[in-house]
Amino acid sequence: MTTPKDDEQRWFAHFLGDEEDASAETKSEAEAARRTVEELRAWATAPVPYLSVDPAFVAHPGRPARLRTAWPWAMAAALIVIALGQVNFSFQVGDAVIAWGGTAPVPSHDAAIGLADRLADLERAQAETLELLDAMAVKTMIIERELRNAAIALAHNQRVEAQTRLRDMEQLVRYSAAGGVFVPVGYNE
Amino acid sequence: MDNALTDDDLMLRFSRTGDEAAFAALVRRWDGRVLAFLTKAAGDYHAALDLRQEVFIRLYRYGRTYDPAYAFTTWFFRIVSNVLNTWRAKQARLPRPTTGNGPTGGAQENPRRSAILREIGGGIEKAVAELSPKERELVLLRLHLELSYREISEILNEPETTVKSRFYSILGRLRGALEPHAENVRSYAG
Numbered sequence: 001m002t003t004p005k006d007d008e009q010r011w012f013a014h015f016l017g018d019e020e021d022a023s024a025e026t027k028s029e030a031e032a033a034r035r036t037v038e039e040l041r042a043w044a045t046a047p048v049p050y051l052s053v054d055p056a057f058v059a060h061p062g063r064p065a066r067l068r069t070a071w072p073w074a075m076a077a078a079l080i081v082i083a084l085g086q087v088n089f090s091f092q093v094g095d096a097v098i099a100w101g102g103t104a105p106v107p108s109h110d111a112a113i114g115l116a117d118r119l120a121d122l123e124r125a126q127a128e129t130l131e132l133l134d135a136m137a138v139k140t141m142i143i144e145r146e147l148r149n150a151a152i153a154l155a156h157n158q159r160v161e162a163q164t165r166l167r168d169m170e171q172l173v174r175y176s177a178a179g180g181v182f183v184p185v186g187y188n189e
Numbered sequence: 190m191d192n193a194l195t196d197d198d199l200m201l202r203f204s205r206t207g208d209e210a211a212f213a214a215l216v217r218r219w220d221g222r223v224l225a226f227l228t229k230a231a232g233d234y235h236a237a238l239d240l241r242q243e244v245f246i247r248l249y250r251y252g253r254t255y256d257p258a259y260a261f262t263t264w265f266f267r268i269v270s271n272v273l274n275t276w277r278a279k280q281a282r283l284p285r286p287t288t289g290n291g292p293t294g295g296a297q298e299n300p301r302r303s304a305i306l307r308e309i310g311g312g313i314e315k316a317v318a319e320l321s322p323k324e325r326e327l328v329l330l331r332l333h334l335e336l337s338y339r340e341i342s343e344i345l346n347e348p349e350t351t352v353k354s355r356f357y358s359i360l361g362r363l364r365g366a367l368e369p370h371a372e373n374v375r376s377y378a379g
Contacts (some may be wrong), residue, residue: 005361012360016331036364039313044332048228050221051238055213058245 008033047163049156051149072133080126090114196261204255212252215261216245223269226333230273230326232318244272259343262336266344270326277322316366324359331356 002010007023011033014024024030090099098114194202196215203211223244227237247268255264317325330341338356342349 008361008364009357012357032364032368033360036360036367039367040317040328040360040363041332043313043317044229044329048225048234048237050224053216053220053242053245055209055216055245058216058242059209059212059249 012037047160049153049160051153072137076126076129076133080122200255200261201257203252212249226329230322230329231276240272240276244269247272263340263343270344273326312367316363319366320359327356328359
């Protein structure tokens with residue numbers, strides 16, 4: 001002797017593919033179980049708009065992306081060289097006169113000291129310039145990724161909307177075939 | 190990364206050697222499915238985007254603790270389940286929103302579609318929304334990922350028989366909730 005609850009569980013098991021039960025295909029009462037499993041499966045497998053995640057960002061969320069091409073470095077170096085060609089200055093520290101530029105009249109050993117200090121200054125300036133370029137490249141990459149993700153999301157949203165419309169129409173057609181469907185007043189689409 | 194490698198192979202490689210290419214391949218394989226799972230389990234698309242990121246950060250961080258005795262899917266969805274539990278605990282402390290947010294919630298719901306569903310009895314989304322978050326998670330593990338009851342019991346850390354009877358009980362309740370909608374359809378049809 002089985003209870004209605006036992007029957008229902010066996011029918012659920014049958015439609016889920018857990019166990020075979022021949023009565024599930026013949027009994028009209030099993031229809032509700034079949035419909036429940038079918039609708040729940042459709043909900044569980046329905047697509048959602050997809051936005052991809054960047055594995056590199058997930059792996060190192062705190063680390064900014066690095067420059068991957070050489071041209072920004074070369075451009076920065078060229079800019080510094082050009083800038084240095086335009087300036088002409090000198091200053092004195094104790095007995096030493098430190099100068100830069102073709103017209104500065106200083107002894108050669110003072111010029112060497114001046115150049116060494118100037119080189120250190122240049123290296124600092126170069127590092128600062130490269131940091132700025134690095135930051136700009138990171139911002140560009142972030143904007144590019146966001147644009148790409150937005151485009152992908154838009155495309156997916158449109159696809160999901162189209163699938164939803166198709167499913168709605170199929171459902172309407174199915175129910176219309178069964179004898180008609182109540183359509184709210186003012187509903188024209 | 191070789192497509193012939195299974196998820197278990199990739200996870201083992203990442204776990205043993207820290208191979209980031211293996212990690213990236215796993216992320217690419219599971220990204221979409223995890224996002225869909227989290228969207229439906231949380232009922233909030235935008236929250237799901239953040240949760241998905243948290244899931245993969247934990248996968249990376251705890252990758253070395255992977256136990257090959259478990260299938261990757263089982264081990265991985267324990268992480269997903271833990272992330273969801275943490276999120277739910279935080280949500281429980283916040284004031285409840287009046288509508289959902291995103292593709293499965295009310296905020297962006299298509300009114301045309303809602304009208305049709307109301308009239309012809311497509312009440313599954315409403316019925317599922319009435320389930321508790323843990324119940325939605327169980328339904329998704331079984332029907333979205335098509336995991337066995339044994340695998341689900343390992344993820345949820347519950348006996349297999351409990352998982353199975355809980356799932357059937359959920360189906361019984363959903364059938365009850367869907368029946369009035371089906372009656373509506375029958376009455377409209379005839």
